[in-house]
Amino acid sequence: MPEPFRIVAVDPLPPRLKDLFVEQLPEGNIVFVCPEGPGIEGLLALAAGAQALVTRQRLITAEIIAAAGAGLRMIQVMGRLPDRVDLRAAREAGVPVAVMPHGGAIAVAEHAMALLLALARKIVPGHAGVISARFRDRGLEPARTSEWSFAFNWLGFGDMVELRGKTLGIVGMGEIGKELARRAVAFEMHVLYFDLNRLPEPYERLLGARPAALDDLLAQADAVSLHIPHTKETEHIMDARRLSLMKPTAFLINAARGGLVDETALVACLREHKIAGAGLDVFEVEPLPAGHPLLSLENVVLAPHVGGGAAGGQRLLIRQVLDNIAHVAAGAFPRNVVSETSFH
Numbered sequence: 001m002p003e004p005f006r007i008v009a010v011d012p013l014p015p016r017l018k019d020l021f022v023e024q025l026p027e028g029n030i031v032f033v034c035p036e037g038p039g040i041e042g043l044l045a046l047a048a049g050a051q052a053l054v055t056r057q058r059l060i061t062a063e064i065i066a067a068a069g070a071g072l073r074m075i076q077v078m079g080r081l082p083d084r085v086d087l088r089a090a091r092e093a094g095v096p097v098a099v100m101p102h103g104g105a106i107a108v109a110e111h112a113m114a115l116l117l118a119l120a121r122k123i124v125p126g127h128a129g130v131i132s133a134r135f136r137d138r139g140l141e142p143a144r145t146s147e148w149s150f151a152f153n154w155l156g157f158g159d160m161v162e163l164r165g166k167t168l169g170i171v172g173m174g175e176i177g178k179e180l181a182r183r184a185v186a187f188e189m190h191v192l193y194f195d196l197n198r199l200p201e202p203y204e205r206l207l208g209a210r211p212a213a214l215d216d217l218l219a220q221a222d223a224v225s226l227h228i229p230h231t232k233e234t235e236h237i238m239d240a241r242r243l244s245l246m247k248p249t250a251f252l253i254n255a256a257r258g259g260l261v262d263e264t265a266l267v268a269c270l271r272e273h274k275i276a277g278a279g280l281d282v283f284e285v286e287p288l289p290a291g292h293p294l295l296s297l298e299n300v301v302l303a304p305h306v307g308g309g310a311a312g313g314q315r316l317l318i319r320q321v322l323d324n325i326a327h328v329a330a331g332a333f334p335r336n337v338v339s340e341t342s343f344h
Contacts, residue, residue: 115279
């Protein structure tokens with residue numbers, strides 16, 4: 001019997017993600033392994049003889065490519081950009097590098113932009129005001145419109161915001177943060193980002209994003225969007241002190257996890273108009289309980305944790321990654337291949 005087609009994930013995966021890989025392995029003589037811990041020696045031993053290397057976050061270096069050996073047929077990135085691969089080393093080894101846009105990340109990025117637009121364009125109070133006919137409070141009466149006769153801004157909003165030229169601060173430049181940066185640049189926004197791991201400069205240029213320390217980002221941004229995991233270290237990362245650093249005209253967007261924000265401090269901040277508003281898809285307690293103080297505020301947009309939409313999240317991404325690898329195992333060339341020169 002021939003040797004199995006060996007897939008090696010270079011990241012030590014959480015049990016849930018590892019199980020998703022194993023559950024969705026294509027039929028045939030294909031095996032999947034990943035390291036138990038972050039140590040490089042164990043990974044190099046595991047990578048030996050791999051036909052496919054997969055990365056979620058860890059950099060695939062020349063050393064790892066060399067450890068895989070001459071049988072390595074592809075490198076697969078779980079994401080749109082190959083910033084986690086030494087592209088020059090891959091080219092010199094003759095190994096194609098494939099990317100896979102993350103549908104779940106795209107969905108969350110779109111949702112974050114929707115929350116920001118809803119705040120900037122006052123969509124929720126506008127909708128409520130149209131339904132309740134608040135124009136009567138301004139002494140207006142309905143009249144037929146024409147090309148040059150209409151009731152512009154009939155609710156009298158004086159604080160509408162255009163995103164063009166504004167600065168978006170992205171906290172966490174993972175897959176969601178990168179997708180959000182692409183969309184913000186399309187709106188002609190300036191992008192600052194904070195991440196523990198700085199992107200290589202070619203990818204910063206590609207995304208139109210500049211790195212900044214977290215406190216500096218908060219002070220400069222017209223909108224701040226959170227896209228980091230909820231851990232012991234990030235619990236209430238947006239506390240009263242950090243909220244106080246934001247501009248009074250700035251918006252806070254959270255489509256990541258509720259525990260990143262001290263909701264008590266945020267409510268006080270919003271009540272006192274120390275920031276202009278918040279768009280929240282996630283909360284410390286979900287569903288948001290009746291009577292929660294956030295429900296009484298007018299400068300918020302609240303969503304029921306639907307940022308991931310119907311994109312399928314990690315399960316779909318892993319299935320797409322494995323489909324591409326199975327394509328190669330069957331003798332074909334991988335899909336979505338990138339070149340070194342495209343990113344330098």
